[in-house]
Ligand SMILES: *[C@@H]1O[C@H](CO)[C@@H](O)[C@H](O)[C@H]1NC(C)=O
């Protein structure tokens with residue numbers, strides 16, 4: 001792992017919230033740096049797992065109007081409404097707007113890992129959303145205890161997607177207003193996507209992402225079960241810097 005901003009004058013405490021962002025209204029300077037994984041618009045996702053290593057805090061001492069967020073999420077083929085677990089620097093408030101708070105916000109520290117597991121309950125079409133936060137060095141020093149949580153989510157009640165199956169998985173940095181990518185590289189480990197397909201090229205060719213900024217990924221490896229589900233694994237996906245590779 002590349003160390004990020006080792007000389008911080010202030011440590012930003014990040015908060016953890018799970019949100020569904022629906023219509024993106026007029027958010028100033030809304031910018032995404034993301035990569036996506038998926039087996040195509042017909043292959044529904046049945047599981048998406050990832051472990052985010054929280055980057056160093058931003059050197060900006062005031063997070064007001066300096067929105068920085070990271071999230072793993074999924075969206076259907078014909079909609080850009082995202083089911084996402086958001087880590088945001090906007091303490092006490094949602095980092096996305098409009099958003100529905102599904103869980104209480106929790107404090108996390110740079111160096112903590114956040115493992116997210118989205119699992120489709122295939123017979124009833126609901127999703128289990130579970131997470132575990134493991135403190136890193138700073139979290140330990142602050143006396144943080146490991147914590148986790150989860151809930152079941154019925155996409156049929158999402159007024160944006162109306163229950164359309166998710167087919168694209170995203171690992172994303174999101175910036176708004178005065179937010180800039182000034183917190184170093186953002187790493188996800190043990191990224192696993194399971195989809196209803198026997199195709200595998202999407203895995204070995206993936207993830208996909210823009211070429212105008214710097215990200216890297218381990219080679220994709222896969223296995224296909226007798227239930228026609230292919231599981232794809234990336235040991236590491238790193239969003240390195242906003243500058244071109
Ligand atoms: C989300 O929670 C925050 C803090 O608890 C609260 O200020 C905000 O109004 C909530 N947002 C929504 C959309 O419920």
Ligand SMILES: *[C@@H]1O[C@H](CO)[C@@H](O)[C@H](O)[C@H]1NC(C)=O
Nearest residue numbers: 027028029065176177178179
């Ligand atoms: C959008 O970004 C520009 C350039 O950084 C900045 O000058 C402007 O204030 C930002 N707008 C808002 C509403 O934050």
Ligand SMILES: *[C@@H]1O[C@H](CO)[C@@H](O)[C@H](O)[C@H]1NC(C)=O
Nearest residue numbers: 044046122196197227228229
């Ligand atoms: C996979 O897709 C096929 C064809 O649409 C469907 O019959 C099957 O139930 C799906 N399996 C899962 C686990 O969604």
Ligand SMILES: *[C@@H]1O[C@H](CO)[C@@H](O)[C@H](O)[C@H]1NC(C)=O
Nearest residue numbers: 043196197198199227228229
């Ligand atoms: C199995 O996978 C194929 C190829 O991706 C897909 O077209 C088909 O619908 C799937 N069938 C079942 C029964 O899951």
Ligand SMILES: *[C@@H]1O[C@H](CO)[C@@H](O)[C@H](O)[C@H]1NC(C)=O
Nearest residue numbers: 214215216240241243244245
């Ligand atoms: C961009 O990516 C390459 C690997 O593809 C890496 O060697 C380089 O250090 C990266 N640059 C930045 C600024 O992260």
